[in-house]
Amino acid sequence: MTVLATYVERDSPVHRLPAGAKLGGLVVIAALSVLVRHWWQTAALLVVVALLYAAAYIPWRAAAAQLRPVALLVAGIGVFQVFVAGWERAVLVCGGITALVALAALVSLTTRTDALVEVVVGLAGPLRRFGLDPERVGLLASLGIRSVPVLVGLAREVRDAQRARGAATRPVAFLAPLMVRSLRHADQVAEALAARGIDD
Amino acid sequence: MIEFAGVSHAYPDAAGQATTVLREVSVRLTEHRIGVIGANGSGKSTFARMLNALVVPSVGSVRVDGLDTAREARAIRRRVGFCFTDPDAQIVMPTVQEDLAFSLRRRHLPKDEVARRVEAALDTYGLAAYRTQPAHLLSGGQKQLLALAAVLVTDPALVVMDEPTTLLDLANAVRVRERVRALAPQVVLVTHQLDLLDQFDRVLVFHEGRLVFDGAPADAVAHYRGLVLT
Numbered sequence: 001m002t003v004l005a006t007y008v009e010r011d012s013p014v015h016r017l018p019a020g021a022k023l024g025g026l027v028v029i030a031a032l033s034v035l036v037r038h039w040w041q042t043a044a045l046l047v048v049v050a051l052l053y054a055a056a057y058i059p060w061r062a063a064a065a066q067l068r069p070v071a072l073l074v075a076g077i078g079v080f081q082v083f084v085a086g087w088e089r090a091v092l093v094c095g096g097i098t099a100l101v102a103l104a105a106l107v108s109l110t111t112r113t114d115a116l117v118e119v120v121v122g123l124a125g126p127l128r129r130f131g132l133d134p135e136r137v138g139l140l141a142s143l144g145i146r147s148v149p150v151l152v153g154l155a156r157e158v159r160d161a162q163r164a165r166g167a168a169t170r171p172v173a174f175l176a177p178l179m180v181r182s183l184r185h186a187d188q189v190a191e192a193l194a195a196r197g198i199d200d
Numbered sequence: 201m202i203e204f205a206g207v208s209h210a211y212p213d214a215a216g217q218a219t220t221v222l223r224e225v226s227v228r229l230t231e232h233r234i235g236v237i238g239a240n241g242s243g244k245s246t247f248a249r250m251l252n253a254l255v256v257p258s259v260g261s262v263r264v265d266g267l268d269t270a271r272e273a274r275a276i277r278r279r280v281g282f283c284f285t286d287p288d289a290q291i292v293m294p295t296v297q298e299d300l301a302f303s304l305r306r307r308h309l310p311k312d313e314v315a316r317r318v319e320a321a322l323d324t325y326g327l328a329a330y331r332t333q334p335a336h337l338l339s340g341g342q343k344q345l346l347a348l349a350a351v352l353v354t355d356p357a358l359v360v361m362d363e364p365t366t367l368l369d370l371a372n373a374v375r376v377r378e379r380v381r382a383l384a385p386q387v388v389l390v391t392h393q394l395d396l397l398d399q400f401d402r403v404l405v406f407h408e409g410r411l412v413f414d415g416a417p418a419d420a421v422a423h424y425r426g427l428v429l430t
C-alpha cells in the first residue's frame with residue numbers, strides 16, 4: 001500500500017542532501033514549472049527527474065509505484081489534451097504533472113521523516129512570536145504522517161464490518177462509524193502522548 | 201514502591217452525575233511483578249492509569265516512589281512507562297527508529313547517546329531489521345514490541361501494561377510474555393490472559409470497583425473464577 005511514499009534507505013548523494021535543500025528545490029521547480037512553454041522543456045525536466053532517481057539508487061519498481069495513483073488521471077488528461085490542444089500540449093501538461101509528482105515522491109523516498117519534520121520545525125520558528133511552539137508544530141506534522149495509514153486501516157475495518165453483515169455501503173453508514181473510530185483513536189493517541197510525557 | 205491510600209474514583213457522566221468506579225482501595229506494592237485481573241468494567245484500567253497520573257483519584261492518594269501523582273505528574277511520567285492495548289495509538293512517529301528516538305526527545309541527551317540507546321533497543325527487541333520501516337507495515341506483535349521498546353528505552357522504574365496482548369495472536373502473545381518475564385523494572389500487568397501471570401509475585405483481583413483479593417497467582421485466579429462463574 002503506498003499511501004505515502006516511504007523512506008528507502010540507500011547511501012546516495014540524493015539521500016545525503018540536506019532535507020531543507022530538497023524541499024526548497026522542490027518548491028522552486030514547482031514554481032518554475034508554470035513558466036514552461038515548450039514540450040521539449042518538459043521532456044528535459046523528465047530526463048532530469050529520471051537521472052535524479054538513478055542517482056538516488058531508487059529501484060524502478062519503487063519509482064513506478066509512486067506514479068501509479070496518478071497514472072489514470074494523467075492518462076485521462078493526456079487523451080483529452082491530444083484531441084483538444086494537440087500532442088505537444090499533452091506532453092507539456094502530462095509531463096509536467098508526472099515530473100512534479102515524481103519529484104515530490106523522490107524527496108520522501110530519500111529523506112527520513114524526522115529530517116523533514118526538523119525542516120518544518122525550523123520554518124515554524126518565527127511562529128514562536130505568536131506563542132506557538134515550533135516543536136509542537138513538528139510533532140503535529142509527524143502525527144499527521146503517521147495517522148494516514150492508521151485511518152486507512154480504520155476505514156478498511158469499517159467497510160469490512162459492513163460487508164460482513166451484508167450491508168450495502170451507503171456514505172452515511174460508512175462515515176458515522178469511521179468518525180466514531182477516528183475520534184476514539186485520537187483520544188487514545190492523546191492519552192499515549194501524555195503517558196510518554198508530551199503534554200507540557 | 202507503589203502506595204494507594206484510601207483511593208476512590210468517580211468519573212463524571214454525561215449528565216454531570218458522578219459514577220464511582222473505584223472504592224476505597226488501599227494497597228502497598230513492593231513486589232517485582234504484579235498482576236491485575238477482573239471482569240470488564242471492574243476498574244482495572246482506572247487503577248492502572250492512576251499509576252501514570254493519567255487519572256488522578258477523586259479521593260485518597262497514589263504515590264509512586266514517594267511521589268504524589270496529583271502533584272508531580274511530570275516526574276511520575278518520567279519514572280513510569282505505560283503500555284496500552286492498541287499499539288497503533290501509541291506509535292507516534294512514522295518509522296520504527298524514529299519512534300524510539302521520540303521517547304528520548306525530552307531527555308536532553310546528546311545525539312550520539314540517543315542513537316546508542318535506540319540501537320540497543322532495536323537489538324534487544326528484535327526490531328533491528330525493521331529500523332527504517334514504516335510502523336504500519338509491522339505485524340501486530342511487532343507493533344506491540346515496538347510500543348514496549350519505546351517505553352523501555354527511557355529506563356523506567358515501573359512499567360504499567362493494560363492488556364498488552366489482547367489484540368495479539370498466540371505466537372505474538374507468547375513473544376510479548378517472554379519479554380515481560382525478562383523485564384528488569386517493576387511491572388504492573390492488567391490482563392485477561394491468566395496464563396501470563398503464572399510466574400508473577402502477586403495478583404490483585406478487582407470486582408465492581410473494589411479490590412477483593414490479593415495474593416498468589418493461582419489463588420487469585422481461583423478467586424476470580426469463583427466470582428464470575430457462580
Ligand SMILES: Nc1ncnc2c1ncn2[C@@H]1O[C@H](COP(=O)(O)OP(=O)(O)O)[C@@H](O)[C@H]1O
Binds near residue numbers: 212238244
Ligand atoms: N473516561 C471515562 N469516563 C467515564 N467513565 C469511564 C471512563 N473510563 C472508564 N469509565 C467507566 O469506569 C468503569 C471502569 O472502567 P475501567 O477502569 O476501564 O475498567 P476495566 O479496565 O476493568 O474494564 C466502567 O464502567 C467504565 O465505563
Ligand SMILES: [Mg+2]
Binds near residue numbers: 244245246362
Ligand atoms: Mg480496561
